[in-house]
Amino acid sequence: MLNIGLLGCGRIGAVHARSISLLDGVRVAAVSDAVPAAAKALASKSDAKVMESLALIEAQDIDAVVIGTPTDTHFDLINAAAKAGKAIFCEKPIDMSADNIQSCIKVVEAAGVPFMTAFNRRFDPSFANLQKRLSDGEIGDAEIVTILSRDPAPPPISYIKSSGGIFRDMMIHDLDMARFLLGEEPVQVYAVGSALVDPQIGAAGDVDTAAVTLTTASGKICQISNSRRATYGYDQRIEVHGSGGMLRAANVHENTVEAATDSGFRTAPVQHFFLERYEAAYRAEMVHFVEGITQGTPLSPSITDGLRAQVLADAAAQSLAQGAPVTV
Numbered sequence: 001m002l003n004i005g006l007l008g009c010g011r012i013g014a015v016h017a018r019s020i021s022l023l024d025g026v027r028v029a030a031v032s033d034a035v036p037a038a039a040k041a042l043a044s045k046s047d048a049k050v051m052e053s054l055a056l057i058e059a060q061d062i063d064a065v066v067i068g069t070p071t072d073t074h075f076d077l078i079n080a081a082a083k084a085g086k087a088i089f090c091e092k093p094i095d096m097s098a099d100n101i102q103s104c105i106k107v108v109e110a111a112g113v114p115f116m117t118a119f120n121r122r123f124d125p126s127f128a129n130l131q132k133r134l135s136d137g138e139i140g141d142a143e144i145v146t147i148l149s150r151d152p153a154p155p156p157i158s159y160i161k162s163s164g165g166i167f168r169d170m171m172i173h174d175l176d177m178a179r180f181l182l183g184e185e186p187v188q189v190y191a192v193g194s195a196l197v198d199p200q201i202g203a204a205g206d207v208d209t210a211a212v213t214l215t216t217a218s219g220k221i222c223q224i225s226n227s228r229r230a231t232y233g234y235d236q237r238i239e240v241h242g243s244g245g246m247l248r249a250a251n252v253h254e255n256t257v258e259a260a261t262d263s264g265f266r267t268a269p270v271q272h273f274f275l276e277r278y279e280a281a282y283r284a285e286m287v288h289f290v291e292g293i294t295q296g297t298p299l300s301p302s303i304t305d306g307l308r309a310q311v312l313a314d315a316a317a318q319s320l321a322q323g324a325p326v327t328v
């Protein structure tokens with residue numbers, strides 16, 4: 001039995017606890033949360049012990065930790081877990097600072113512990129299928145990748161103020177997806193952005209509407225479109241145009257019923273937000289983590305993937321501030 005310690009029992013912690021509960025040979029053996037009631041509530045569902053975070057990390061009978069705490073706590077928890085020899089699954093972003101992530105890489109490598117960065121979208125069945133077919137050569141070489149990623153509504157202003165900005169908080173998923181699909185590192189980042197959804201977001205020094213163009217050394221291009229608002233739900237689409245055709249992954253709707261009348265065709269709304277839209281992806285990423293530990297297979301996305309996406313997010317923020325492309 002693989003014993004996992006879950007750090008953070010909030011939104012994403014509950015998702016990971018549920019994913020683990022569906023797997024054989026693994027269990028959430030202990031949980032911790034800064035708010036004891038949150039830890040107790042999740043522990044009661046999974047028959048886990050409630051522990052203090054550092055005691056959990058150091059416990060002899062814990063094999064691996066899942067870090068689902070706020071981003072500004074990841075650095076200390078990663079350092080402690082690596083030193084305790086635990087396999088680590090860490091939520092994105094690993095840290096707001098690329099320097100801190102680099103320091104985590106050194107600690108993780110020195111300890112030789114398995115590490116996985118939770119870029120769950122790579123495990124979405126449609127996006128994973130698209131990437132596999134692209135890398136199998138079904139449409140030749142990728143030339144232009146288009147990623148559309150729009151949230152149904154902005155988070156509270158208090159969240160925006162501590163989020164690190166749209167590129168590090170939201171677009172980081174798309175920047176990782178861009179790397180996943182391009183198969184080459186972007187060497188140039190050009191960002192534009194505006195506060196069109198809520199002027200308070202602009203007053204907080206952030207944007208809520210952003211577009212980024214990434215270019216690789218061979219000239220491949222990726223365009224990312226982000227908005228903190230989409231009146232029709234969570235808009236998550238990908239298109240790759242290649243030398244021999246095109247691959248596209250559409251939105252996932254609440255159901256597949258279509259109604260046709262004299263005014264046209266109507267479908268159900270798209271799934272509302274990430275908890276519903278990426279449920280299968282969250283499960284699949286946990287299967288990958290558990291298999292990696294139990295079978296000794298490599299974990300991907302790695303901690304370096306976490307760093308590379310962060311470097312691109314930093315470059316996008318710099319490009320927006322300077323009004324010019326930034327070389328990575």
Ligand SMILES: NC(=O)c1ccc[n+]([C@@H]2O[C@H](COP(=O)([O-])OP(=O)(O)OC[C@H]3O[C@@H](n4cnc5c(N)ncnc54)[C@H](O)[C@@H]3O)[C@@H](O)[C@H]2O)c1
Binds near residue numbers: 071
């Ligand atoms: N991959 C995704 O799709 C996805 C989605 C949402 C959030 N996230 C990431 O997950 C992390 C958590 O986000 P969330 O939305 O679940 O936040 P949340 O606020 O809902 O939950 C975080 C929990 O951690 C607890 N906590 C704080 N410090 C702690 C500590 N030192 N030890 C133990 N518990 C502690 C808090 O009390 C809270 O219950 C963030 O890094 C966020 O970026 C990723």
